[in-house]
Amino acid sequence: MPVPHSRGLVSRPLLRESAYRAIRDAIVDGTLVPGERLVDGDLVAWLGISRTPVREALTRLEQTGLVQTKPGCYTIVSPLDVRAVRAAQSVTSAMHELAVREAVPHLDAAEFDAMREANARFADALRRNDADMALEADDDFHHVAVAACANEAVRTVLDQFTPVLRRLERLRFSSLSGRGSVAQHERIIALSAAGDVEGAVAATRANWQTLLPLLDTWPATGEEPGDATAGGHAPG
Incomplete structure (x- = not known):
């Protein structure tokens, strides 16, 4: 041809x-x-x-x-800039709180099932110390509310600021400090299913605030512990 x-x-x-x-x-x-x-x-x-x-x-x-x-x-x-990460955490938390506030009155059984399934995968990934899969499952969990709120501004802001948090989140899910998020997710689901909008928003805020203690472990220079500058190369 x-x-x-x-x-x-x-x-x-x-x-x-x-x-x-x-x-x-x-x-x-x-x-x-x-x-x-x-x-x-x-x-x-x-x-x-x-x-x-x-x-x-x-x-x-x-x-x-x-x-x-x-x-x-x-x-x-970029080295990890603690001030930039704190700002990103604040904005990202606020957007997830807004998503939950707007989504809870409209969530249906299928969406609650999706949240439970994502949290089950999240818990399994943490048990296997698989930080990458934990990040993916955590994203899937929070994405349910983001999608359900149908607020494009929320999605746009999250696309802008979430990447800054990724290295910090990966550190959290590589350690025991991430284990509490499973129970926090369960609380968000329970409060949302009960129609308790303010309770679900508060639980969401508490979940995102678990990142803040990790910032105290980073040196003032913003360099990540144990990391050194390497020669330019791409992943192989």
Whole structure:
């Protein structure tokens, strides 16, 4: 058959989104460590795409605070800035509280089942010390209310600020400090099912505040304990 005349079946926005997610996840899971140089050529080779979507992804990551760039000199993985993380935690908590406030009156049996199923996966991941799966299940749990509230502004703000918290959340779910979240999730479900909007909002706030004690363990410089700057390389 002749070669189709159409081109660009995989759009640049899709490539940019894929690059963004891949680099973001590598930063969150520690594959790319704080202070590490991000070299365009290495990232292009790793991702198998052109330089343009990689640069666009890095620009977006800089906007979220995960990457720092000095034009003409370097691009690095951002050290953990305690002030930025505290600000992100405050905004993210407020958005999840708003989502629960708006969602609770409309949640149905299927959505409560989805929350319980996500929390069961979350508990299982913590028992197996699988921080990545715990993060995914935790996201799924909280996403139920975010989706049910149907507030696009909430979703937009969370997309902007949640990535800043990811490294901290992964640390929490890699340690015993994350175990209490299972019971907190159960409380959120119970209060929501009972129609107690204010109680569910308060429980959601308490759940997100469990991140705050971890910030006290980070050095004042914002460097993550045990991490050192490495030579520029992409995940293999």
